[in-house]
Amino acid sequence: MKTELRVAAYAVCVRDGQILLARWVTRDGRKLWTLPGGGIDHGELPVEAVVREVEEETGHIAEPLALLGIDSIRRTWPRKLGPVDWQGLRIIYEARITGGELRNEQGGSTDLAAWYALDAVPALDRVELVDIGLQLWRDRPALGHSPLSDPTNG
Template sequence: MRGPRVGVKALVVRDRQVLMNRYTDADGHVVLALPGGGQEHGEDQVAALIRECREEIGATVEVHQMACLFEILTERRYRDGAPIPLFHQVNIAYWCDLAEGEEPGLGTDPDAGQDGTEWLPLDRLDDHDVRPVELKRWLQSDPSSRPVSLGVCAPA
């Protein structure tokens, strides 16, 4: 049996806006999610997050302390009805800043379907399809009452 995958996510907040990756489907629907991805075997989390951000947002980040963690558990089926193996990822989001002189854009190896980045105003997150939804609520809550764990979240 395989264990969960570890993901690292960058929480970059500047001028009351959070940086998100933008994904647009064939129907034009836009979904936004934090930059980051899977930690590779033998790679520490900071190195993984710096690598993932270069790949996805084309910018170097400075990684600070952990902000929160959340799990994604998904079960899907192929079109013929056969089950797809369970995807289980434990995501650790870190507060980050862009390194001096860096600005985000589309990186060297973006995720499938990713077509850019966006700065979203924290007070307008409800106007967007931010995934996971639990993270959107967490970002909108009072910082002094934010839990460290968001638990199991709806798939991104």
């Protein structure tokens, strides 16, 4: 089976008891809240990618403050030439917003950006990355790994 690896950088931006999220539109049209972030371009530093992605998806300027951890997920995806064993490495930073204005991404993989109260997050339709990022932000584990992470189901 063919393999694919995607490396991406995401931000946990919390201020005044709220978290900044972007709503991801899946290939099948579902809409799920996620941390702002995305794929790292070839030659780009992860810390630069997270700043770029936050601005693209939310309109805000982010300043990375700390590396919270690295998460890994693994899926089998159908492709035209057969299934692919896909792995995603997600580098998760804590960041603070230093400028810009909240706006929605145009022509990208997300369609909305919003601030949500931390206690409202469990009721949102969201990807597991939101919970993983928040746990890393709260617990700050020495190895940067969340027990919520499971490379085969997340």
